[in-house]
Amino acid sequence: MNIDMIRAAAKRIEGHARRTPLLSSPFLDELAGKRIFLKAECLQHTGSFKFRGGWSAVSALTDNALKTGVIAYSSGNHAQGVALAAREHGAPAVIVMPQDAPAVKIENTKALGAEVVLYDRANGESREAIGIKIAQERNLTLIRPYDEPEVIAGQGTCGLEIAQDANALGITDADVLVCCGGGGLTSGIALAVEADAPGLKVHPCEPEGFDDVVRSLATGKIESNAQLTGSICDAIITPQAGDLTFPIMQRLCGAGHVVKDEECLRAMALAFERLRIVIEPGGAAALAAALFHDTSDTVIAVATGGNVDATMFKRALETL
Amino acid sequence: MNIDMIRAAAKRIEGHARRTPLLSSPFLDELAGKRIFLKAECLQHTGSFKFRGGWSAVSALTDNALKTGVIAYSSGNHAQGVALAAREHGAPAVIVMPQDAPAVKIENTKALGAEVVLYDRANGESREAIGIKIAQERNLTLIRPYDEPEVIAGQGTCGLEIAQDANALGITDADVLVCCGGGGLTSGIALAVEADAPGLKVHPCEPEGFDDVVRSLATGKIESNAQLTGSICDAIITPQAGDLTFPIMQRLCGAGHVVKDEECLRAMALAFERLRIVIEPGGAAALAAALFHDTSDTVIAVATGGNVDATMFKRALETL
Numbered sequence: 190m191n192i193d194m195i196r197a198a199a200k201r202i203e204g205h206a207r208r209t210p211l212l213s214s215p216f217l218d219e220l221a222g223k224r225i226f227l228k229a230e231c232l233q234h235t236g237s238f239k240f241r242g243g244w245s246a247v248s249a250l251t252d253n254a255l256k257t258g259v260i261a262y263s264s265g266n267h268a269q270g271v272a273l274a275a276r277e278h279g280a281p282a283v284i285v286m287p288q289d290a291p292a293v294k295i296e297n298t299k300a301l302g303a304e305v306v307l308y309d310r311a312n313g314e315s316r317e318a319i320g321i322k323i324a325q326e327r328n329l330t331l332i333r334p335y336d337e338p339e340v341i342a343g344q345g346t347c348g349l350e351i352a353q354d355a356n357a358l359g360i361t362d363a364d365v366l367v368c369c370g371g372g373g374l375t376s377g378i379a380l381a382v383e384a385d386a387p388g389l390k391v392h393p394c395e396p397e398g399f400d401d402v403v404r405s406l407a408t409g410k411i412e413s414n415a416q417l418t419g420s421i422c423d424a425i426i427t428p429q430a431g432d433l434t435f436p437i438m439q440r441l442c443g444a445g446h447v448v449k450d451e452e453c454l455r456a457m458a459l460a461f462e463r464l465r466i467v468i469e470p471g472g473a474a475a476l477a478a479a480l481f482h483d484t485s486d487t488v489i490a491v492a493t494g495g496n497v498d499a500t501m502f503k504r505a506l507e508t509l
Numbered sequence: 510m511n512i513d514m515i516r517a518a519a520k521r522i523e524g525h526a527r528r529t530p531l532l533s534s535p536f537l538d539e540l541a542g543k544r545i546f547l548k549a550e551c552l553q554h555t556g557s558f559k560f561r562g563g564w565s566a567v568s569a570l571t572d573n574a575l576k577t578g579v580i581a582y583s584s585g586n587h588a589q590g591v592a593l594a595a596r597e598h599g600a601p602a603v604i605v606m607p608q609d610a611p612a613v614k615i616e617n618t619k620a621l622g623a624e625v626v627l628y629d630r631a632n633g634e635s636r637e638a639i640g641i642k643i644a645q646e647r648n649l650t651l652i653r654p655y656d657e658p659e660v661i662a663g664q665g666t667c668g669l670e671i672a673q674d675a676n677a678l679g680i681t682d683a684d685v686l687v688c689c690g691g692g693g694l695t696s697g698i699a700l701a702v703e704a705d706a707p708g709l710k711v712h713p714c715e716p717e718g719f720d721d722v723v724r725s726l727a728t729g730k731i732e733s734n735a736q737l738t739g740s741i742c743d744a745i746i747t748p749q750a751g752d753l754t755f756p757i758m759q760r761l762c763g764a765g766h767v768v769k770d771e772e773c774l775r776a777m778a779l780a781f782e783r784l785r786i787v788i789e790p791g792g793a794a795a796l797a798a799a800l801f802h803d804t805s806d807t808v809i810a811v812a813t814g815g816n817v818d819a820t821m822f823k824r825a826l827e828t829l
Contacts, residue, residue, distance in 0.1 A: 205531075207530060208530075210527060210528075210529070210530055210552060215593075215621070216617070216620065232530060232532065232549075232784075232786070233787045236785055273535075293782075297536070301535070301538065335705060414752075460820070461817075461822070462613075463818075465551045465552060465787035466785060466786055466787065467785035495785030496785075499782075499826040502781070506819040506822065506823060509819050
């Protein structure tokens, strides 16, 4: 896993993924007492950065592998990213999703042409085991959500854009806050800014009670979450960091931030009011950390996704 | 008023206004039965395209004129655009606003450092008269919201970007739908695409009961609105088209669209769900026309602004 793979993914993605804007508001800066820039990946195709990794992985396959198809497991955003990338490559896609995933994410994945297989997250069924089993039975290529080199490379293209924009703005010293599940985006961005904007330091952000990566960085070994349900931040709840992603994060990242659900809802509401974008709870963890935790003068937060239903969004608006 | 003024404004604006993204969703396309692209000017600084015209006009002033300051009248978006542009040029700004403008727009204008003077829109007080009077008393430069060459030139920069993106996407034949108040943005975009993407045809979009420009294009002379209050689309309610903007629209625009409030609310909700952006009611008129009225195969709609309060936004979400 290295910067060359990220640059190669950037070439394959060009013209397919959106170059998302880096937003800011003098009102947010005043409220937070620091400069905040938000990388709006919620505006990416399928509503999250996951389209980058999906496109990167699918576009790296051989024609034969594309013909037989791909399989992915995902709580919803990787699902949609892979489904759309597969459809645009003419490849069949099977997506294994938890049955308690947000309905909008399951519906969207089906609407993008994928075959959806549901499993029960609460009863301890392993999505990896289901994915591997179906992949073998049907000769499909498994695209893991984060511990997959071409997926990390795709997510890293977001980091290349952050580095380019930071350099254009003359930002030489800033914290880059990333909503973190298994660490695919976090490690990809860390590799990209190491190469192109080495004054930036990446910090993973996780919800309270699901802070395995924050703890892993503190203890120096991969820690797990005690549970996998019960957070509004469904998009970034994973069992633990990956064997590929953790060493990268350990080498390059600063200490992580742990945010409360209420802080994520408040961040969603402020993004509505001041930046006019829609962020889902898990995608707002980094902005919440930027607003309420990080002590750097300049922060670049990544809003990783925007697939949220109206009920949850109204709950966020109640915090205004 | 010509394309050279727009290109000159684009040079002054570069690095100050945001290059807003052109968004799309396969779900919206399927729903509408056509390709829809949305120019997300709600992501512009101050939450609307008005920052372009404000910056263009303020940046064209002499140092002496900047020192004495500027004055503008506006229901809220031009107010914020001029206020921020003036602050960034170190110029004092007085903004005349209707007292029934959305509270968030009045608050934001004050927070951007402008002196706000309120007037009563319902009782027929003329904002133009108030603006001209204060301008004379205090030697301020009046920046009209639309019938002002440098303002039209600034709004036209949005059209240069639309033309560039359409050309990059290979779109040679499309309707460009623009939410229309006094016609500054509509005429600016029309001039820009005439020069750079002549296969695109601009159509103004207005709310039912406030469709003066649509009627003016039909009759061939400037028609007025019977009333100036009573629409949720406050951002695009103006007495009538301008003496500068109307002849441009008459020469270059196709027939306009009239949309219902309910259609704007539904367009806001679909933009939330499918594009993850926040649009205000008046800023959603063009998307509403794209979804429910226009019959072209390919439509580029401009989402002109996103300054909406939570109560109104929740009302839009109820339509999902």
